[in-house]
Amino acid sequence: MEAEVQDYTQQLHNLEEKLAEHAQKERQYKEEYEEAGRVHAESIQRDSSITNKLEELKMKLHEGQRNSTKRHDVLEFVKRKKKTAMDEKKKCEREKKEKDVEINGAQGMAQQRCERVASARPAKDLEQQIRNMEIRIQQGTRSNVNVEDVSRRYHEAKTKYEEIKETVSKMKSFSKRLEKTLNDRQERYFKFRKEICIRLKYFFVMNLSQRGYTGKLDVDHERRHLSMQLNVDTSGASSDTHDVRTLSGGERSFSTVCFICSLWNIMESPFRCLDEFDVFMDLYNRRITMNLLMEHASQTPRQRQYILFTPQDMSTFSKKFKNIKILQLAAPERQET
Secondary structure (H helix, E strand, O other), X not given: OHHHHHHHHHHHHHHHHHHHHHHHHHHHHHXXXXXXXXXXXXXXXXXXXXXXXXXXXXXXXHHHHHHHHXXXXXXXXXXXXXXXXXXXXXXXXXXXXXXXXXXXXXXXXXXXXXXXXXXXXXXXXXXHHHHHHHHHHHHHHXXXXXXXXXXXXXXXXXXXXXXXXXXXXXXXXXXXXXXXXXXXXXXXXXXXXXXXXXXXXXXHHHHHOOOOOEEEEEXXXXXXXXXXXXXXXXXXXXXXXXXXXXXXXXXXXXXXXXXXXXXHHHOXXXXXXXXXXXXXXXXXXXXXXXXXXXXXXHHOOOOOEEEEEOOOOOHHHHHHOOOOOOOOOOOOOOOOO
C-alpha cells in the first residue's frame, strides 16, 4: 500500500511539472498570438503569410489548451487515487492495531493456562487439534466427568513428571561425573601400572647382576602372563636367554628370590616372608642369595620386618650381619618303627 502511494505521488509530481510546462507554453503562444494579431491588424494588406502564421498559432494554442485540460484531469485522477490509497492504509493500520490487541489478549489468556510451546506445525493443524480437544471436553462433560478433578489429577501428574524429570537429569549429570572420574582413575591406574612394571624390570636385572646373570621380565597385562628369561653364562661367551623352566633347581630358586626382592622394592608391606627358598640351592648360590636378602633387608627402613624360614644352618650369617635374630627349633622326635 505504501509503495502504491509513493507511485501515485511520483506521478502527481510529474504531471504538475508537465502542467507548469504547458502553462508556460500557453503563455508563450498567447503572447505570440497577440503579437501576430497586432502585426496582422497593421499589415494585413501587405503580408498574407502572417495570416497563415496566426492560424497556425491558434491551432497550437487550442491544442495546448486541450493538453492542459487533459493533464489537469489526469492530475485530479491521481490525487483521488492517492487519497483512496491513504484511506486504505489508515484503515489497514487501524485493523492491525485491533488485531494486535486481540492477539495480545489471547496470548495473555493462554499464558495463564500454560507456558508457550514452540511448534513448527501449521495453524490449521493446531486449530483442528483445538476443535478435537473441545469436542472431547464436551463429551466428557456430557458423561458426568468432573473437570476440576481431571484438572487436579493432571496438575498432580505434571508435578510428579517434573520431579521425576529433574531427578533423571541429576542422575544423568551424576553418571557423567562418575564416568569421567572412572576414566581418570583408569588412566592413572594404567600409568601407575606401567611405571611399576618398569621399576620391577629394573630391580630384577639389578638383582640378577649380583650373581653375574643377565635376563629380562616380560609382563603381559592383557593375558595376565609373566615370563622370565635368563642368561646364566657368567663368562659372557653367549648372550642367549633361556626360559627359567630350563634352568637347574638352584638357578630357578635364585631367579625366584631375585624376582621376590624386586617385588619387595616396589611394594609397601611391613612384613616380608620366605619359606624354604634355599632348599634346592648349592652352597655357592645359597651364599649369594643370602647376601642378597640380607643386604636388601639392611638397606630398607626399620619399619620393615623380614622372616625367613629355612632348614639350613644360619649361624655363619648372624656374625656377618647385625640386627638378625635366629630362632632355631629343636629337631622333631621321630618314632622308629
